[in-house]
Amino acid sequence: MRLELRGITKTFGSVAANSAIDLTVEPGEIHCLLGENGAGKSTLMNILYGLLTPDSGQIVVDGQTREFTSPGDAIKAGIGMVHQHFMLVPVFTVAENLVLGNEESRGGPLGWLDRRKAKADVKEVSARYGLPVDPEALIEDLPVGVQQRVEIVKALMRDAEVLILDEPTAVLTPQETEELFTVMRGLKAAGKSVVFITHKLNEVRAIADRITVIRRGAVVGSAEPTASARELASLMVGRDVRLVVEKEPREPGEVALSVRGLKVTDDRGFLAVDDVSFDLHAGEVLGVAGVQGNGQTELVEALTGLRAATGSAELFGRQLVGASPRAVLRQGLGHVPEDRQHDGLVPDFSIAENLVLDQFDNKPFGGLLTLDLDAIAKNGADRLAEFDIRAESERTPAGALSGGNQQKVVVARALQRDPSLLIASQPTRGVDVGAMEFIHKRIVEQRDAGKPVLIVSTELDEITALSDRIAVMYRGKIVGIVPPDTSNEELGLLMAGGSGDEAEASLEAEAVEPVAEAVAEPDIEAEAVEPVVESETPAETGQPAAEETPAADQSSESADE
């Protein structure tokens, strides 16, 4: 199917989200859409999928002009879409979700759901495209990557010829991304086309057949997949972007956050964080790496007062375990929650209001009783400019922002308070390369100012670029704390758990090498740090967790330089 968009224009208030966009998607191609946050990619795709009506312009399918007034029309025309925020019913099974809204699977005269046929259809489609899903599984029990697979199956079951994927990889692990790419290649081989939106340039280069770049609502050019990441970045943002984080080595200060024997159970009552101990120093970025769902979320929730825990976590000597979220925030925590839509933003609130969500009753913004609306508005306007949040004004509801701009609001809120401890989960999820450069710079500044920073990310490149030390979590335990120059393979091995022995073995091997290096080019810091580790760790961790931690600590500390 050949799909053409001609002169698509759409404005929201005074914002031209799309202005006269032309785009052609050939059969059997993977077409990448690149563009800054708020460039208009999602808007364009929502128009194509019938969720929005364009102010002007045409959609042409195989030479015929079509008008889509609802997604139903688009689906009939052979267009499928997987949204960045999934549209599955969590309490339904996979099969039930797949027949939702799909008329044909309604069997009997009274519109009964034909579950057996649905199940058969699911099996058939998943076998044909190599998308294994269990029709009986409940959506809420599935990892994100599998949920996404369900969304793709759903689109394919309705015979989609063109599949739109809006930032599908933002929530995927590298392995899941690789699997998704395999599926995309399979679709391409079957003559179907894919429109793929992402902010990750290496993905674009790996999979795209053609690249169209959009900036401020207009097409600014196209690029070859062979172009370098740098070229793509500057085409997209309109300036040169530094893709590497610049970070001077820095000697970490005193222990700021000391976690000992922390145990946290998840919603289902399983031990999600199992006896975790670590130290976070002032002026240090500790990255927590791991495959999604290995306890990182619960660890952060426990540290921010959002989830009950046992054990101890002291921030400058004050206990965080058992404290309320408010009490922890009062100690100066800046928190970027993992899921901006779920935990970060109040969609009806303006950007300005969202920016003070954790501070509205503090000095400049309000007191015991009243809000200072002027101060809130002024802060909103300032942050809008500082963080380059693309919106009509600070009064725009956060729900109307593009995904990346929503993320900028959440990050701005955490950073603006000059936090005494910054905990950021997936800080750059969904933001463009320009914004990523900025956010990374600000995080490093935070560290350089002597503040402790804890970063949780499933993005290995982000972790290695930002961290001074990397803690790898697997099944609720920290299986190792390693230096940032650890290779991705080794990190991958740790993240996959392997067997405990294997991980430890690799750790020990790791521990030897850097020390050797340190000896080779004599460095005072190495010696200065070592004794601290020895005197401090065994003394404080009388708990069983100590078995693994000292080894890990040692290797990391000595490799710091």
Place this chain on the structure above:
Amino acid sequence: MSDRLKRILAGIGSANTVTVTVLAFVLSVVIGGVLMILSDQHLLSQWGYFFQHPTDALSGSWDKVANGYTAMFHGAVYDPHAKQALRPIENTVVDATPLVFAGLAVALPFRAGLFNIGGQSQLIIGAVCATWVGFTVSAPMPLHVLLVVIAGMIGGALVGGLTGLLKARFGAHEVISSIMLNNIALGVLAWLIKTKAFHDPNRQDAISKPVKDTALLPAIHGSSPELNFSTVLAILAVLLVWWVMSRSTLGFRLRALGSNPDAARTAGISVSRNQVYAMLLAGALMGLVAVTQISGTLSASHAMTTTLDNGIGFTGITVALLGRGKPVGVALAALLFGALDAGGVAMEAATTPTVPHDVVTVVQAVIVVFVAAPKLVQEIFRLRDVRRGDIKGSGTGAAPSVAPATAVDSAAEAV
């Protein structure tokens, strides 16, 4: 300037809240007219021979509907033939006053994501407290009234707060616990009224002692039912709730909670504590309804009866819905309902053959149905979609309820 004008015009043509509400009213007036015709046997028979003499049926129906609505207008707003031409609007305001409190008592917790269906119990316990203070305490006039007002508010707040507490502490859904509390309150009232402490020894029926004259709300104008001080309280309540919701930190918390409790919690806003606050305030407002009933001039006896709640607790829900949860909207909706009530009574009296007051009840219900189903109004009048939040609305599963709310905000901010 012209840009602004254009935007306002575009707003009117789209399915925003104000337009939908106005059109819902128009539709329900039409339906009310049809009902008036259907309620008249004579007219129906004229429709029977419509094809022989179409004018009979048409002009008869027109007269019927026109007379009915004219009588209503005369009863609710302005009657040029009456001695006191503005007396009707006073009636409307008197009828609207308790509805303002009741509407606010539903609207405020609604913004915080709570459905206050327990107005009946809050009202009843508020009335018990107010009445007791009203006939036992001896105090000079302004002080006694003040004590009664405070007692009513405390009584209501206790019940409201209890609902909030049950939810916050034990996760009991507020609708379920409210229904229980409503029943309990009815039982308590029926029992209390017969106890020695409350029952009026001079009466055989179930009625409490009347409150003392010093406990009566001072009149502002007119005679029974007169405009009294409760209307001033209602205006103050509207202003206060408006201020709380839009200017205070408490309102900020409540709104955040209502829109995304997870994000609110993550940002350090205590969900349970603020739910209790919202219900305390709601209960206090319902308690004020009780005060208007006991110490106002609405019930001539100034005493508690078993039917004292008069369904106002539930009417509050419809008023809040019609007022879109905004204080000023609630006041306007209460006025409309008050006018329909006052007008309905007048219409019943002034028309022959009688147009039953029930037509008004149906009109009220129909407005609410249309307001609650904006898509229906949008279809009937072929309005454009609201501009903002439309994708995000259909996008995430939970959002559809959010989209209208956003529209409300922008519309009401303009008010």
